Each structure stands twice: as structure tokens, then as C-alpha cells.
Amino acid sequence: MIGLVLAAGAGRRLRPYTDTLPKALVPVDGDKTVLDLTLANFAEVGLTEAAIVVGYRKEAVYERQAALEARYGIKLTLVENDKAEEWNNAYSLWCARDVLKRGVILANGDTVHPVSVERTLLAARGDGKKIILALDTVKSLADEEMKVICADGRGVRRITKLMDPAGATGEYIGVTLIEPEAAAELADALKATFERDPDLYYEDGYQELVDRGHTVDVAPIGDIRWVEIDNHDDLAKGREIACQY
Template structure:
């Protein structure tokens, strides 16, 4: 079994978080003193012994480049920056596709706007030890009460993903995808093709729509429930940022 790398999607502009994102990408917003969302992601990956990390950058990428050496020293990781040239005009199906070569041996993907504890990474990596584990595994919160904005997932009786979309009745969902995926190298070619088909159909689609495309083509995507009561948040707006700041200091 190959060692996977860490992969952080950090290309987004985060327009709902202005003025913080006037000069910084969303991933560099501080959530605990000078600790940023990206710091938490890198710390979690390093604590999981994933020290080769690729970061997809786009909007205000120079801010990440300027901090690159400091981030490597602080977290004991080696960073490869992947440039998304369409970060400000296309959605993140394209963003993940741009990382297809760096993750050819597999990756543990985390969104660069999500604050969660290292137990999420550990849950996904433990899944690799199970016999017959799928090549793509999504971390799911199956305890949270869901509403309209969440990325909702429906699974079958084996825990395989059948549907993933924000656009479903929350009562139908098995849980919420929390922005962390284990992707084995064997799955990358088919995933890259599904992602390309997705953004070519509509550049505004999410990489999760690429997962749906893969399943529609006959691929299998597994799920791993995180521990009930795990404190995490996807930081989309100022209200989310306040929640991130209340929970980040506990990690």
C-alpha cells in the first residue's frame, strides 16, 4: 500500500468573508491567535504522519507562497504548490483536477476552508486497514441535523455513496460530507476523468459533483462516519468564522 500525500484545496476567494479575504485567500484567515485554517490542516496532516503535502492555490496565491517556508518549518512538512489558473472564475471540480498528477499515488484531501480535529484524518487512515476498503472514502458526519446549505450524502446498505448534493431534502440524507476524502492512487485516473467531464459540463460545479459522476459511471465511493460529537465547521461566512474561532482553540 503506497503512502498517500496530504492535499489541501486552498484556491478559493471566499467573497463572503470580506474584508478578511480582500488580501488573503480564505485558508489564511486566522482562527486561533495567529493560527490560520491552513495551519490547522497542515498540523492535522503532519500529526497523521503525512509530511508531503500539496496545496492547490489560486486566489491571492502569493500570500501562500510568501509563507511557504515558514509553514514548512512550523509543521515539519514539505509543501508543493499547485496553481489553479481559473480559481476566481471556475469552481472546485477544476481545482481538484489540477492536482491529478501530484496525487497520482493517492492523497488524503482536506478542504482549505474546514476546521476539524485530527481525529477526522485518523478515521480515514484507519479505514485503509480494513479488508476490501474502497479506493475513495468520504468522511461523513452522520449525527448533525442538516439544512439546505450542507453537502448531503445518501448511502446504500453497504455504506457506499449513492448521491451527493446540496440540493436534496435533508430528511433523505445519511449524513453530511465534511470536506475530507481518502483517495487511493488506483482511483485517480477514473476520478480525474470524472472531474474533467464535470467541469466541462459546467465550470461552476463542485468536485463532489465529480464524485457523483464517478458513481454514475459505475465507480464505488465509500464513506466513513466520524465520531459523534466531533466539533468542526466549514467556514463560508462570518458566522461560520465565529464558530471556527470558538472550536479551533480546543484542538
């Protein structure tokens, strides 16, 4: 199993930082970025390799590749998304379809979270589970969150931002454990998703799997502090949280 980070997005709501950097390289703790924090988490749970999907301002990631490998002891492979500024992240994850065959812990490049999330996912493995989503069942939800409805024994029934927060089981935080056995079926679902609408999210690919009768499981992460950084308010929260890890 290796790490996988989606870091191809432009992050336009974080300008001027993202005028020259992808969102994953915006500093959140001194000179440390979200990508630094994620790679540190991967290293702490014993991963020695990771892939990073790059697109917007990809040259900034290439420039730091060697330094990141040396700092975290992780061999990095960069996977290029040729439509990063045109299409949404269902296509971005599909670009890493060959990486999925190795089994991955997937982390969005804009999610500041503690290593306890990766540990929770690894502890939840087994019993035939192929895809396990990190789920926050504590946080109060609003319209922007990626909300999930679960059913006992059947995993995810619905995952979308477009639902009444009151009916949701929790929020998907942007970290998933994907076993190698799920790679082919997930890649096919992602392809169907972006071919239907290139603006869709990879979470819509998860919904496609559920609709096809596959099981997508969840692992509650407990009461922890984390944030998805979309705008400057989120960045301020991320900087407050990151310095505590």
C-alpha cells in the first residue's frame, strides 16, 4: 500500500497564494504545506512510497520533489493531470488508476488532518472491505460539506454535497483507504462519472459504485480537529490546527 495525494487543482479562492502555487503547497505551519503534513502522516504509518497527481502549477511540485523525498523518506511519483484547469477531480483520480492497483491511502491535497485519520482507516481494514472513507460524525454540517448517508451493514447509501445536512450521517473528510481489489471497478466508475459530466467529483464516482451494487464502507474518525482549505477563512483555521500536530 502506498500514499496518494490529489494536488492538481488551481484553488482560485486562495489567491494570491495560488497565483504561483497549487493549493497543496500553500504554507500552513511555517514553511510546511498541506502536502508536507500529508506526507508526514504517510511516513508515520509506515508508507515508503506515494504518488501525487499534479496539474495546475505542477512545476512547483517537481521543484520540491527531491527535498520532500529526503525530508519524509518517501519515494514520490508524480502523475500528470492534463485537464486540471478544465475538469473536476473525478478525472484527476482516474489519472492515477494504475496507482490504485497497488492499494492506496488517498488524501485530498487541501485537507489538514492528524495522523489519527490514517491510523483509523488502517485499523478498519479486513472483513472484505475494499473502500473505506474517513467520516466525521461529530461536526455540524452545512451546504458546502461532502455529506454521507450510511445504512447499518450496507455502508454508504448516498454521498453528495446536495442533500439536507439534517439527514446526513456525517461528512467525508477527503481521506480514503482503497484496497487493490477495488482498483478496476473504481476506475471504471470514475470514467463513467467524468464522461457523464467532467465537472463531477470523485465522490460521485463512489456514488456510481454504490448505485452499481458495490459496498463503500466508512470509518468514523472521532472528535478531532481538521479542515478542508477552500478559501482564506479555511486557511486561517488550517494554520491554527496544523501547528498543533
